Each structure stands twice: as structure tokens, then as C-alpha cells.
Amino acid sequence: MTKNIMIVGVGGQGTLLASKILGRLFVTKDYDVKVSEVHGMSQRGGSVVTYVRYGDKVYSPIVDKGEADQVISFELLEGARWVEYLSKDGVLVTNTQQINPMPVITGAATYPSDIEMKLKDMGVNVDAFDALSLAEEAGSAKCVNIVLLGHLSNHYDFTEEEWHDAIKACVKERFIDMNIKAFELGRNA
Amino acid sequence: MGKRLMLGNEAAARGLYEAGCEFVSSYPGTPSTEITEFAAKYDDIYAEWAPNEKVAMEAAFGASYAGHRSFCGMKHVGLNVAADPLFTISYTGVNAGMVVCVADDPGMHSSQNEQDSRHYAIAAKLPMLEPSDSVESKEFAKLAFELSEQFDTAVMLKMCTRIAHCQGLVEEEDRVNVEPKEYKKTPQKYIMTPANAIKKHPIVEERLCKLREWAETSDINRVEEGSDNEYGFITGSTSYQYVKEVFGDKYPVLKIGMINPLPDNKIKDFASKVKTLVVVEELDGIIETHCNTLGLNPIGKDKFTKLGEFSQTVIAKAFNIEKEVPFHFQEEIPARPPAMCAGCPHRGLFYVLHKKNLKVHGDIGCYTLGAMPPLNALDSTVCMGASVSGLHGFNKIAPEYSNGTVAVIGDSTFMHSGVTGLINIAYNESNSTVIILDNSITGMTGHQQNPTTGINLKGEPAGKVCLEELCKSIGINRVVVVDPYNLEECEKAVAEELEADEPSVIISRRPCALLKNVKHPGPITCDTDKCVGCTACMKIGCPAISMVDGKCSIDATLCLGCGVCGQMCKFGALPLRKEIAND
Structure with missing residues (x-):
């Protein structure tokens, strides 16, 4: 059975690193893995999505609407945007941080209010928390990706050590301590 | 050696390495860029960024001619630039193996069109391999070199976004040592005068026949049996997945x-064993059309669109398999289009173009984002270099526009194909003003060096083209350099150069704000006591600025302290550059 994870956010938030770490973790557990990324123009502050799929044999590189077991959202509006991709029993792990898109900044559109509550009212299994504050507590707002992974780890049976090893294999040596701290803060949030 | 996750592009680069490739020359272009970046990490491969794809392909051809296995990679529209050498290299053939990679972008994630590059293989009569995952990206890259030398032809390797930018598990193998081929002067093979080329054309046709025979027997085109022959699918690349x-x-x-040439007998034999033949391929119906010439008339583009990317849902829907989509967010969700980054040096210059309500011929790069609201400061974007050459035609035939029209082009794009347009402006004397947005890097594709940066692909010091001297030597007498963080300076220069009665170039120079070696003062704050909520600062379209409770608010996670917004504020609520930086 193939499992589907989507990592969504705003270009520049570090979604690629999160998918890299997940991919690494699943490979060490002997799964077949595919990770699809988006490069280029949308990385400039646009809505970005990365797909991580693992199982005995993975064919398609992407996850489609209604298929995701988990959607990890780095930004609240993006969680709402991509919730169509969530499966019936799926879980939306989302940062409560809000980043205004340009149409909101220019006044052409408004940022919907009470997104978290509305998602819950729809029957979505929402696991929302403030990942940005925890990232800042760990040492940098840039660690928001690792904080989210830490929180996501509660939905898996992998050991803490296995997660730590995957993180260590994917981040630069001088950032390891900060990222492990970020992971722990997210895991305990 | 173990398996590890690799992007299709990294796997293709690994394939080059393992195949003994020694020379790589490319121009960056999403989604092809990382092949060359990964190839550059191998000490055994010489790898470079060329100024454009045509130069890259000709350089790779030169390396092959000299007897060393060579490669060039590009995006689909890059192949248009390199089409000239491609069609004649098809006639000359190669000495050592030569592989040309082209990466399509169905769905146009980062491209200006959605062309299907498989047409090129057919038109240029070259073999084309089409991998469907990372494993095949490596294997097919290696096979391409074997075929190249066996059949005396350049071989095309066709990637696409979902192959190039998808990671899959790949096993690493050793590099083979390939002895360089001897160089022999063979005029009838390499001098494509009409007399020689006439004799080469039948050889090219014969080669295609031989390749077709090879395609019939090779397991690169393989039948996977099924339990139900109600339908039989002919497919490849992502569609196969x-x-x-x-x-x-x-x-x-x-x-x-292998998409060209296709194995006729294998296709006919397969078709004869299934009740309904279905061809699934993204973009154009190339396999389908070929099936039609064989009299097979499969289900194809009547059921599957020519537009955009496919997915499992596209296939399922075509067969009336309904899938549940349990959740819809009921309210309208504002779009989040890409935007110029906070601190982007292009912003200040584009604000000036917007403010002066100029007609702006745009080009390919991050600055295409200048077309987005609130700046709306572009009138056209076609292809690499078209801003400069288009401006010349525009001004030449309609000189009444020339005082209110400019071209904008990045440093890398100018090197790629802007300089030839500027030569035309100087030579044929149109009163044109060209703005080179020199951010000292190739930005949109993810920070590649180019001939103006003085650093090569391997990160070593390299030759450096001086834009000012280059423009002057072409015959442009008026060349002025401005700092795009300084709105007044930009506005003055634009006004003066548009006013001048001769061609001119404005170089807007500031390194890309995302470059790691560029230091920034850091986030500013708005003095809310002074802010009156006039929203003047919002006119520059900076993602770090928003209005909160009627006052300007700066997002400290985004703001770099460029100081452009401070020049918009008449009330002193936002600091000026000189108050925050020492430059």
C-alpha cells in the first residue's frame, strides 16, 4: 500500500528540505520512495507543493486530490488551498502562521478568517500549532520546516533516533544542534 | 554500492559519469539545470555553463569530434536556440559519443510555452530515449552513449519536469574508462557543403532504418503482460507511471x-493481442499519429488532452473511475502567484518604469514578475533576447513611441541572446533604450554563474565580460550604471536616456538579494506614530509590507532592509537606505 504525503507552503519556506528528510527516513526503512519537487518560478514566493510517496512499489511521482494521508502545511491559507488533496481519513498538520499573498497585500483579495475553525467544521482532522514561534525559540525562523517534521513525527512509529539520523544526514553540520532542538520542540508541541 | 534517492536530473548526471562522459556544456533552464550542476561535481567531467544552448551544443559537438564523450543539456525552449546545429550534427554524425538532453515542461511550471520536444527528434531524424523515472534516467543516459557510437549519431535524451524533479532510488555503479577516439580529418563527414551533405542525407535515412530494427529487438521498448486484454496501453515517460x-x-x-524511431512491428504485434488499443502520452499525439500511419487508430487524444500534465486522476477519469474528494474549502482562496522577493533589486527599477507609465519590452528571468500587480510594468515577454530585438523593431517603425519605451533584460539573458539585438540597435540605429538588470547571477533557475560574473560552474575564478565595455565597443555611446535601490537615481537616468537622441544602455546593478555572500542590514520597522496609513509604501509590491490596523507593518522574517519603501514614505515612518546601511 502506497502512503502519500504532501508538503505545501510558500516558496522560500524550506519545503524541499522537509521532503528530503522524509525521503531519507523512508529509504532507511527499505521502502520504495518517490519525492517530487517544484523548482523555478514558483519558488519566488508562490504556492509550492512537494509530494512524498512510499510503499512497496511507487509508480506515480505525484499525489492527486483525495489521496493524501497527510498534508503538512507551512502556512494556514496553503492548508486550506490544498485540503482537497486530503483523503477522508487523512490529517492536516498545519502551521498557524499567516503570510499574505500579493493579491491580499494589494487589496485585490482578502485573507479568509478563522481558517482553522472552518476546516474543523468541515470534518477535517486538523492538527494546528504555532510552528514559527517554536522555530524562533530553536534559533531561527528558518527551522519552521523541522519543527513541523517534529510534530508530524507523532503520527509515525519511527524512533526519535531514526528521525534525528535523517535530519543529521540532510542538514549542514553547524546547523544540526539547532535543527534537533527545533525537531524536539515540534514533537512536544 | 548501495541505492540512494536521486532526482532524475542527478541520476542522468550519474549516468554521464558512469558512461565515461568527459565534457559537459549547457545553459541553465528549468527543469534541466541540475543535470549539469551534478555533472560538475565529478572531477572526471569537465563541465561549463555556455552563454546559450547553441554554443553549448556546438561545444559538445567539438568535444565529440576531438574524440571525447560529450553532453549538452537544455530546457525545451533552449532546444529552439540550438536547433541549427542539431539538424546538421544529425548529418555529420559523431566521433566519440554525444548526448543531447532536452527537458520539457508540461503544465508550464516555469516556462513560456508547452512545446513537445519529441517533434525535434523526428524532424532532425535523431534517436530519442525517454526515461520514466530516476533509474531509467541513469540507464538511458548510459545507453545513449552506446547507441551514439554504434550508430554514428548524436542521441537525444528527453526528460520532463516530473522525471527531472522527482527523486527515486538509484543504484550507483562504477565509471567505465573510455579510451578517447582518434581524431581523423574526414572532410566528407564533417564539412557539410552541399556536395557532401547530399551524400550524407541517404546515410541519415539508412541510419533511421537500422535504429528502427534495433528498437524492435531492444527491451527498452518492452511489453508488460496483463491479466485482461480488454485494453492495451502504449505509453512511456510519466504517462507510463x-x-x-x-x-x-x-x-x-x-x-x-525510445520515442524515435518507433518499433512498427512491436506496436502492430501488441495491438493484435488486445481488444482496444489506447495510447497515453502528454502533450501531442506523437505515438498515436504513428499508430495511425500503421492503420491502428487507437484511442488517444480524443480521450486525453493535449494540454498540461497528466496524473493518475486524468487516466482514471478517462475510464470513468470516480475518485472521492472529501474536502472542499467553501470560501474563495486568494491566489498566491510568485512575486519578486523582498529586497529584490529589480523592484526599485520596475517601480520607476511603472511610475513613468512606460511601455516595457520584457524578457525571460525573475524580472518577468514585474508584470504582476501592483507594478504591472511589462508589455511583452516572448523568448530569450526578444526584449532588445523587439524594442528595435517597435521603435524603428513607430519612432513616436521611442521616448516612452524601454527593454529590460537580465545579465545572463543579455549574454545569451540580448547582445545580438543590441548590435542591431547600434548598427541599424534605432533610438532605443535598453536596461540591463545586472543582478550578477542567473536568478530564476537557481543561481548559476554566467560570463558576466567572473566565476565558472565549478566555482573557480574565470573570464569576466564587462557589460559597459561590451556595449561601448558595439557602438552604444551612452552607457550609464545605476543602483536600483535608489529610486531618484533610476528615475533621472531613465528620463535622460529616453530623452537622448541616440541608442543608450542603462545598467541597473545590484546583486540578487538571495545570494549568500550578499550582506543585508536586516529588517526595518515602521514607526507607527509617524505612519498615517497612506499606503504609498504598498505601491512597490513588496511581500514584506502589509497594512495591519490601518498602519504599515513590516514582516521581519522577509525584510532585508533594502530601503526602497523608505523612499516612498513622505512621513518618515520608514527608514531610508542611508539610515540603515553603510553603502
């Missing part, structure tokens, strides 16, 4: 790994 995702091993599949 989607078909397998939906149907697994239920229906038989003829998986095409």
Missing part, C-alpha cells in the same frame, strides 16, 4: 523507451 498507478498489472502495456 500514471497508467500503472491506476491499473497496476491488469492490462498489458507496451512501454516505449
